[in-house]
Amino acid sequence: MKRVYLDNAATTRLIPEVLNEMMPYMTEVYGNPSSPHYFGQQSQMAVDRARQQVADAINAEANEIIFMSGGSEADNTAIRGVAERYAKKGRHIITTAVEHHAVLHTCQMLEKNGYEVTYLPVDEYGMVTVDQVREAIRPDTILVSIMFANNEVGTIMPIPEIGELCHEKGVLFHTDAVQAVGHLPIDVKAMHIDMLSMSAHKFHGPKGTGALYVRKGIVLPPLIYGGAQERNRRAGTENVPGIVGMGKAIELACTDLDEKNRRMMRLRDKLIEELPKRIPEIKLNGHPTKRLPNNVNFSIKYIEGESILLMLDLNGIAASSGSACTSGSLDPSHVLLAMGLTHEIAHGSVRMTLCDETSEDDIDYVLEVLPKVAERLRKMSPLYHG
Amino acid sequence: MKRVYLDNAATTRLIPEVLNEMMPYMTEVYGNPSSPHYFGQQSQMAVDRARQQVADAINAEANEIIFMSGGSEADNTAIRGVAERYAKKGRHIITTAVEHHAVLHTCQMLEKNGYEVTYLPVDEYGMVTVDQVREAIRPDTILVSIMFANNEVGTIMPIPEIGELCHEKGVLFHTDAVQAVGHLPIDVKAMHIDMLSMSAHKFHGPKGTGALYVRKGIVLPPLIYGGAQERNRRAGTENVPGIVGMGKAIELACTDLDEKNRRMMRLRDKLIEELPKRIPEIKLNGHPTKRLPNNVNFSIKYIEGESILLMLDLNGIAASSGSACTSGSLDPSHVLLAMGLTHEIAHGSVRMTLCDETSEDDIDYVLEVLPKVAERLRKMSPLYHG
Amino acid sequence: MYSEKVLDHFQNPRNMGEIENYNGMGMVGNAKCGDIMQMFIRVNDEGIIEDVGFKTFGCGAAVATSSMATEMIKGKSVEEALQLSNAAVVEALEGLPPVKIHCSVLAEEAVKAAVDDYHKRMAEKKAAEENKE
């Protein structure tokens, strides 16, 4: 069966070039980077190199990068860390209603522990404005955490402007850039970013490795206590192959980024333009232009997301949905609801996320299959009276 | 140069058979296990299989295993989790003075947050007794956390007896078994263990993957909040290849364990018997018999650990030391000090940890080189007047 | 995730669509939860379900349980149909993931709602006929 993978926002394929770079560290070079002997130092050098690669990709310094197990750990470390460290200064945090659960659930945990969190609402495109942030900042605000780009609908937030505002106001600024790193140009200095989360498997690196950028001068307590790894900021024996892979993957992802994005955007826009011609009563979710180059998200009225996914899957197409049914919970995507969609429409969403390897053929195949799937499911639907 | 790796307590070589098992998950099978489509379900099945392998190795149920990034995260999750969850019941924790920093530093952090921690002292062999634990338990004790086997001196604690006592007293029992899993037979049910930490790279599995066993019925808050992975107990996209590797590695490690251990103990004991004949004034650290099959730890009087390591390294031998100089701190190993060694003697310790792949040749090479190294360094030492 | 049987019923749903001259119709669930099931039955004078149809808005399991439920009650008496348990549907489908069990409950409820509706209609009809007499 033809297989088309359009779930790159969930995870990406580890590309062979990255795997090649990792292989020595899964074979001969197995020392613990903390060990001063030959075996250890070989590993240490590789970790140092990767740290520089990651730093370079976002215009940071190597010692501002803390390697960890993924984006979720990075989000937890940043938010919980700031909350603990600056509790004396204040206990107010600002974020948005459309963050990833790694941010939202951490904030909710903090709320139970005496912190106050403002969840900024978004407009119909999933966007927050600098003015909203400005109005929300209070004297006891210790952190603004706003995602760089939304993982479901692809909307890109006004990060440089929010960063500038935060710095004017003297408030720390964290951004969950898990969907942005390796996909959009990022400059932490120019964008006034204090902390930034990333995850390697979202840009063709290995699963289980991520990093938190923490601007020099900011000292956070670790989330994981123990050994002196990562300059006492994150304990645990380093995942050397993972770190090496992350370094290589970020370097590759940032090479010819514009060109790759232009190509991807053409394919993305083909879907965005063609699907409504072939399927009546569907609605694009997310911002029409301020949008990740790889993100397509539609709500297809009268039918439900999981059954769309399942039928796509039975036709070899891997996509994703904001439907509750994919996660086992009852409520559909908090992102789509925050954007003002009704439950019914929110349940019927399909997200297709492309990558550099997606071909025109793949897109044409989707254009052929998805309308049939929609028609078939609509015939089954008690809500449809077409 | 001949190279002999005797630092297996720091980390082990990923064995090719395990790597082979991981390879499909670093190439074709790259889906996110949370995705309901074909790509995701292939990954999910692999994770399920590995979970069963890990559970089987310690006589647990699959859903009692939570995968995470390593031993440090497992220790933090267990201790911090119990502390948060049972704060209303009490705020007293019992551990030992010789735990790994992942346990000790977590406990120290809790002390700053209103918990009280009893650090049980150890005898000259690094051992605690059940009676010590019994005397330390109070009505407000919520957790006993005692390592299965010590990472520096290899001493094996009386875990089944401590487990039984804790269950009699109704106190939760956690054991950091990072050095024991895959090295000693473990049965969490028979040993009355409620929580157990492990780390794959200590038994020839991949770095960056570990697990926490949590007995059914015990509900802990996650350390990392976010997605619903690991049944809401640990958020973050699963490190699928790492998890698969951990499953295979633990299965292999537990196969013919007795036989492998007998062989390793013979080599271990050769070092333990021969070295004192060739180097005057040295002292074995750790218990003479209740000791990990792969651990040798000597203090060599009058000389300092890092310089021993460095000279061994220049001769191709990778070992480790309890010396402060290897870590950049000033105090030598807290384990050796807790066992009553003077600073001077503690600084002069060398740990050599074997693995299944260590050969008789390797051991003979050490028996040839180490005495020369000791002699050379003693000649340099202002403390030596031999 | 899904058994072969579930996938089969999802891809080739049995008795899909509104049937003609139905004399019982039930609709359960709501869009908020993401599942709506509509069940149509035509019961003959002997009280046997002669024909059945369904329409479902929902996930794969919702479609499959609806389809299976229609098969299990077709040709049965309304009394037998009322005995249909969600567990029986799950078993017939060779299992469902734990998070999907609620779909089978919905299918059971849809059948009950259709039968209830049939009983109501019969009662109304009877009352109307009695009134006429």
Added chain:
Amino acid sequence: MYSEKVLDHFQNPRNMGEIENYNGMGMVGNAKCGDIMQMFIRVNDEGIIEDVGFKTFGCGAAVATSSMATEMIKGKSVEEALQLSNAAVVEALEGLPPVKIHCSVLAEEAVKAAVDDYHKRMAEKKAAEENKE
């Protein structure tokens, strides 16, 4: 971790051991911190350090800094020896890891201690001679 130069001085320490007829000896550091350096100097009548030796208990950097420090003061006047800075030792060794800088400080202190001891001995000798007169 260590530069070639450090490894060279560690493997082939210069001026290792106690020297004969030394007239200045300094010992600094302590076992608690894991480093003890002992420095011996023989100063001639012109105030020139004719010969120098060291003994060190400590890490590779401690040995290398001791060795380098002896080379740097050999043939120099005691005044020049007092000018020896830890930074100069680090530079001569082509760098040290940050956590090892304290070893170079110790080497500087060991030289100073040896020179101090020499001055003390000279002063004592002079006093003794004056007493005799």
